[in-house]
Amino acid sequence: MxxxxxxxxxxxxxxxxxxxxxxxxxxxxxxxxxxxxxxxxxxxxxxxxxxxxxxxxxxxxxxxxxxxxxxxxxxxxxxxxxxxxxxxxxxxxxxxxxxxxxxxxxxxxxxxxxxxxxxxxxxxxxxxxxxxxxxxxxxxxxxxxxxxxxxxxxxxxxxxxxSSAQRAVIHLGAVFASNFTNHLYARAFDILKRSAVNPSILLPLIRETASRLNRGEPVKVQTGPAVRGDVRIMNKHLGMLADDEAGAEIYRLLSEHIQLFKERKA
Amino acid sequence: MxxxxxxxxxxxxxxxxxxxxxxxxxxxxxxxxxxxxxxxxxxxxxxxxxxxxxxxxxxxxxxxxxxxxxxxxxxxxxxxxxxxxxxxxxxxxxxxxxxxxxxxxxxxxxxxxxxxxxxxxxxxxxxxxxxxxxxxxxxxxxxxxxxxxxxxxxxxxxxxxxSSAQRAVIHLGAVFASNFTNHLYARAFDILKRSAVNPSILLPLIRETASRLNRGEPVKVQTGPAVRGDVRIMNKHLGMLADDEAGAEIYRLLSEHIQLFKERKA
CATH class of the missing domain: 3.40.50.720 (NAD(P)-binding Rossmann-like Domain)
Known part of the structure; x- marks a missing residue:
């Protein structure tokens, strides 16, 4: 060689x-x-x-x-x-x-x-x-x-x-883990700005959500109304998104899939 | 007082x-x-x-x-x-x-x-x-x-x-920025594991995507196939998600909204 x-x-x-x-x-x-x-x-x-x-x-x-x-x-x-x-x-x-x-x-x-x-x-x-x-x-x-x-x-x-096959899978995972999360950050920033709240308040939360993955699997640290099945809060949030159709669509789909994912893993 | x-x-x-x-x-x-x-x-x-x-x-x-x-x-x-x-x-x-x-x-x-x-x-x-x-x-x-x-x-x-009204908005933003992103991390981990790739490879990418927000607005640093309008890669990814209906649904919706969000901001 x-x-x-x-x-x-x-x-x-x-x-x-x-x-x-x-x-x-x-x-x-x-x-x-x-x-x-x-x-x-x-x-x-x-x-x-x-x-x-x-x-x-x-x-x-x-x-x-x-x-x-x-x-x-x-x-x-x-x-x-x-x-x-x-x-x-x-x-x-x-x-x-x-x-x-x-x-x-x-x-x-x-x-x-x-x-x-x-x-x-x-x-x-x-x-x-x-x-x-x-x-x-x-x-x-x-x-x-x-x-x-x-x-x-x-x-x-x-x-x-x-291998090329594994690299394609990694790239697909990266789209979820980076491109899609970045879009959610953009949505969150937009929601706060429309109510005149400075989005910088979200940064420590965003950093902790990302860095706690060093300590455990994401599926095991899922929090929020969807994984708790808190229908009252979810409906309140959807009401707040009444003038944000895309935001509401994302909210509904991801909340549904958080619940399904939990059941699948249970 | x-x-x-x-x-x-x-x-x-x-x-x-x-x-x-x-x-x-x-x-x-x-x-x-x-x-x-x-x-x-x-x-x-x-x-x-x-x-x-x-x-x-x-x-x-x-x-x-x-x-x-x-x-x-x-x-x-x-x-x-x-x-x-x-x-x-x-x-x-x-x-x-x-x-x-x-x-x-x-x-x-x-x-x-x-x-x-x-x-x-x-x-x-x-x-x-x-x-x-x-x-x-x-x-x-x-x-x-x-x-x-x-x-x-x-x-x-x-x-x-x-105020209470602003706090409700911040909480809604936090659901997008933390609960929903965590679900995307869980999806990404799942995609890699099903192909026997150790998901730890995603951690530096996840951390950088979160921490670069200190330097600029998320909408301005959006990358990936959706924001580029790269239909070939998006179709390839959807093909790879053929046996993951929820993953494909999330992929389609978020890709669509990344494109719409870009146009709205343009």
């Missing part, structure tokens, strides 16, 4: 993931060579952060990069990988960072393929510490898997080998 | 709220006199923690308590307050800790009434620090409001005067 480590990387895409991942690599001593993006403003901004070169064309990518990270929307990955493969001087590993794109989608294009999926919600305006972010690794062979694993360990204390 | 401070308190109820609030008072130098509960095991356990006396009958409450805290289910508060009032040697303030019971519900029984609503999810097996918990105060007159405010400030850095 080869043991070549990944020491030089380039990025295709200069979005939220690249703005968090490239600096993490850079700070860990990895050379970041090129940042390729149609958006040159963003590419240059990121390149400056990590001492790399901004480019707007895949043909400019340094052929000696050990790996190219496609940090792109799901439906742009394959096209971009094809374009880089046509330029077949590139001998490195093609890696995507998507939760819902399979490894096979890349393997179809280039046999040296891998996945490096950091399970986190990223924002380019707030670069966060990678240390506790789980990184899901998958490679087309043991050599690539191992090389990506070693690279991930430079920046994260939680690196896991995860 | 009288300025008598609240220095001695008793509790009716030995549940999750009492187990967190009584120790907070005790540690702040407040005397806790009696813990009254039908559940003598719990009353004794809590009494021991705060150097109080456990009792199973309201008539045993020390008449010199400046305030009695009814930390009871909503529908038990009025009955219990009536019973204590009949024993009219008690001259102190009656206080409830409920989000959805109005002050008037207590005033009907005793003119010396107040509300002390700590906005948090409590568990008796994990006593948490009150310091950052917002406490919503309401009193039947300025004297009582002020006395409860001073008491709250001994344990929390975030004390707010909140």
């Amino acid at each position: 080869e043991t070549t480590a990944i020491q030089k990387v380039s990025f295709v895409g200069a979005g939220n993931v690249a703005f968090n991942l490239a600096p993490a690599f850079y700070n860990a001593g990895i050379q970041v060579r090129h940042i390729v993006s149609r958006n040159q403003t963003e590419a240059q901004k990121l390149a400056k952060l990590v001492n790399a070169v901004a480019a707007d064309n895949l043909s400019e990518i340094d052929k000696s990069s050990d790996a190219v990270f496609f940090t792109l929307p799901d439906d742009a990955i394959a096209g971009s990988a094809k374009e880089l493969f046509k330029n077949n001087d590139f001998k490195g590993v093609m890696v995507h960072t998507s939760g819902s794109t399979t490894l096979d989608d890349l393997v179809k294009i280039n046999s040296k393929a891998g996945v490096f999926y950091p399970l986190q919600t990223f924002n380019k305006n707030n670069i966060i510490d990678f240390d506790e972010i789980p990184v899901c690794i998958e490679g087309v062979n043991e050599h690539i898997t191992h090389a990506l694993e070693c690279l991930a360990r430079l920046i994260s204390g939680d690196v896991r080998r995860i | 009288e300025t008598t401070a609240i220095q001695k308190v008793s509790f009716v109820g030995a549940g999750n709220v009492a187990f967190n609030l009584a120790p907070a008072f005790y540690n702040a130098g407040i005397q806790v006199r009696h813990i009254v509960s039908r559940n003598q095991t719990e009353a004794q356990k809590l009494a021991k923690l705060v150097n109080a006396v456990a009792a199973d009958n309201l008539s045993e409450i020390d008449k010199s308590s400046d305030a009695v805290f009814f930390t009871l289910p909503d529908d038990a508060i009025a009955g219990s307050a009536k019973e204590l009032f009949k024993n009219n040697d008690f001259k102190g303030v009656m206080v409830h800790t409920s989000g959805s019971t109005t002050l008037d519900d207590l005033v009907k029984i005793n003119s010396k009434a107040g509300v002390f609503y700590p906005l948090q999810t409590f568990n008796k097996n994990n006593i948490i620090d009150f310091d950052e918990i917002p406490v919503c105060i309401e009193g039947v007159n300025e004297h009582i409001t002020h006395a409860l405010e001073c008491l709250a400030r001994l344990i929390s850095g975030d004390v707010r005067r909140i």
Whole structure:
């Protein structure tokens, strides 16, 4: 088995993931060579952060990069990988960072393929510490898997080998745990604002609800009117949502499912 | 205006709220006199923690308590307050800790009434620090409001005067922000477990989604397939939920409302 480590990387895409991942690599001593993006403003901004070169064309990518990270929307990955493969001087590993794109989608294009999926919600305006972010690794062979694993360990204390099928499940779970909860936060903020209450009052509750999961399963710490079967309070709340049809719909559905979930688990 | 401070308190109820609030008072130098509960095991356990006396009958409450805290289910508060009032040697303030019971519900029984609503999810097996918990105060007159405010400030850095109507709105918001999000966590954990993935992988994502609200409005940091309008991924996810009817229903409704909410805000 080869043991070549990944020491030089380039990025295709200069979005939220690249703005968090490239600096993490850079700070860990990895050379970041090129940042390729149609958006040159963003590419240059990121390149400056990590001492790399901004480019707007895949043909400019340094052929000696050990790996190219496609940090792109799901439906742009394959096209971009094809374009880089046509330029077949590139001998490195093609890696995507998507939760819902399979490894096979890349393997179809280039046999040296891998996945490096950091399970986190990223924002380019707030670069966060990678240390506790789980990184899901998958490679087309043991050599690539191992090389990506070693690279991930430079920046994260939680690196896991995860198949494409499992990664899809994790991504679906993440939609519930992050995208949907964030929408509930938005609804809660909206409800308070409409009554001129500052929504910041909810923040300690939101933080505790999230962080108590370290101590126990969510199904076992469920509280509130629905799990108690408190019909009087639920009806009062639905009355308060009389002018908020979407809020009332969410209230009814989630209350019903909290009760069903409890019975299923009982 | 009288300025008598609240220095001695008793509790009716030995549940999750009492187990967190009584120790907070005790540690702040407040005397806790009696813990009254039908559940003598719990009353004794809590009494021991705060150097109080456990009792199973309201008539045993020390008449010199400046305030009695009814930390009871909503529908038990009025009955219990009536019973204590009949024993009219008690001259102190009656206080409830409920989000959805109005002050008037207590005033009907005793003119010396107040509300002390700590906005948090409590568990008796994990006593948490009150310091950052917002406490919503309401009193039947300025004297009582002020006395409860001073008491709250001994344990929390975030004390707010909140009317019964606003408190009901905050409680409704809290159901979305805590009870409903916890149910989504339970769904996400369930989805991962059914595919033999350890749900602990979601914890850093859940924590970041909650704590980034300190930096911005939830509606502005919404991510995921729904807000992007990524129909391909949404259909893939619904396919994965083919054997989880409730999960699919929640997925459809919240995705639809994330899209509508975005348009409304646009």
